[in-house]
Amino acid sequence: MFIVVLVLIIPLLRQHTASIPRAAYELAVLKNQFAEIESDVVFGVISKEEANANRIEVERCMLAEINVADTFVPLSTNRRYDFILAALIVIFLPLTTSLLYLSVGNPGMPDLPLSIRSEEIEADIVQFVQKQRNIMEMARNLENRLSVQSNDLDAWMLLGRARSELGNFKQAIVAFRQAIKLGGKSEAMGEMAETMVRIDHGIVSAKTYKIFQNILKIVPGDPRARYYLALAALQAGDVNSALRQWLLLVADTPVDKNWVGNLLKRIEEVANDNKIDLAAIKKQILLDRIQ
Numbered sequence: 001m002f003i004v005v006l007v008l009i010i011p012l013l014r015q016h017t018a019s020i021p022r023a024a025y026e027l028a029v030l031k032n033q034f035a036e037i038e039s040d041v042v043f044g045v046i047s048k049e050e051a052n053a054n055r056i057e058v059e060r061c062m063l064a065e066i067n068v069a070d071t072f073v074p075l076s077t078n079r080r081y082d083f084i085l086a087a088l089i090v091i092f093l094p095l096t097t098s099l100l101y102l103s104v105g106n107p108g109m110p111d112l113p114l115s116i117r118s119e120e121i122e123a124d125i126v127q128f129v130q131k132q133r134n135i136m137e138m139a140r141n142l143e144n145r146l147s148v149q150s151n152d153l154d155a156w157m158l159l160g161r162a163r164s165e166l167g168n169f170k171q172a173i174v175a176f177r178q179a180i181k182l183g184g185k186s187e188a189m190g191e192m193a194e195t196m197v198r199i200d201h202g203i204v205s206a207k208t209y210k211i212f213q214n215i216l217k218i219v220p221g222d223p224r225a226r227y228y229l230a231l232a233a234l235q236a237g238d239v240n241s242a243l244r245q246w247l248l249l250v251a252d253t254p255v256d257k258n259w260v261g262n263l264l265k266r267i268e269e270v271a272n273d274n275k276i277d278l279a280a281i282k283k284q285i286l287l288d289r290i291q
Contacts, residue, residue: 138162153182160191169199186219197228204232223249227263239274243267244281251285 142159146152160175176184176192193211197204204212209232215225230245246267253260271278 132166135162135165139166150178151182153179153184156182157184157188157191160188160195164191164195164198169195173199186215186222189215189218190222190224193228194224204228204235221252223253234270239270239276240281243271243276243278244285247278247281247285 139159139162142155142162146155146159149155156175156179160172160179163169163172163175172195173192176188176195179188180192189211193208193215196208196211200208209229212225212228212232215222216229219225226245226249230242230249233239233245234242246263250260250263250267267278270276
């Protein structure tokens with residue numbers, strides 16, 4: 001197993017010669033912070049006074065960085081995808097083989113032909129690695145396209161989704177912010193806010209909450225915003241409000257939407273865990289709508 005992992009990841013970890021000056025790298029990060037400040041003002045997350053104070057601090061850091069002698073960052077920008085894939089292989093490969101053992105290799109289970117078990121393991125590994133490579137290649141291509149055509153809204157949205165899929169959430173947010181600047185508005189804001197929730201391990205922070213609120217001002221009834229605002233209520237301890245908001249969302253959504261079933265299960269779980277009578281909430285919703 002160890003040898004297989006090494007064979008897969010060594011080509012990904014070989015040092016590339018490309019490098020960028022550290023000062024330039026840090027300046028690029030600080031410029032992104034300027035963009036974040038502007039977005040926070042637009043979304044109402046911070047006041048204009050707070051924004052001015054933040055800009056001054058970023059400008060101070062930029063001036064300090066300009067005076068720093070160049071050193072080198074060991075990896076080029078695109079190398080991060082190789083390390084992501086290597087990490088996923090190290091984690092996924094042992095996990096997959098362990099799960100397969102429990103299901104088909106356990107002595108207590110009926111035997112399968114060795115050739116079938118080997119083929120299943122190989123197919124799973126190949127499928128996983130190929131999927132990740134495809135996403136990484138797409139991300140690289142999008143970055144190359146945007147380096148010469150930076151006003152491509154769709155490309156920024158796709159890049160944000162690809163980076164998010166790879167677990168590169170912070171850079172995904174950078175891409176979604178660019179999409180917002182180009183007019184992506186509610187869709188890009190929703191993708192960005194959802195990514196922020198993932199960064200915070202499923203918690204809807206105060207900053208993210210405000211973004212979802214602003215999405216509803218642009219698109220009243222936006223399902224994603226409504227879902228996460230209800231989740232925020234649940235996390236704040238207001239279980240009845242969360243269930244009511246989710247039930248209203250279900251009522252306003254066509255039944256053929258693939259996420260409705262999962263939401264209904266979540267509603268049932270939350271109600272059961274908190275010993276809440278869903279029928280009473282549904283009845284009150286019906287009465288409110290009749291009135």
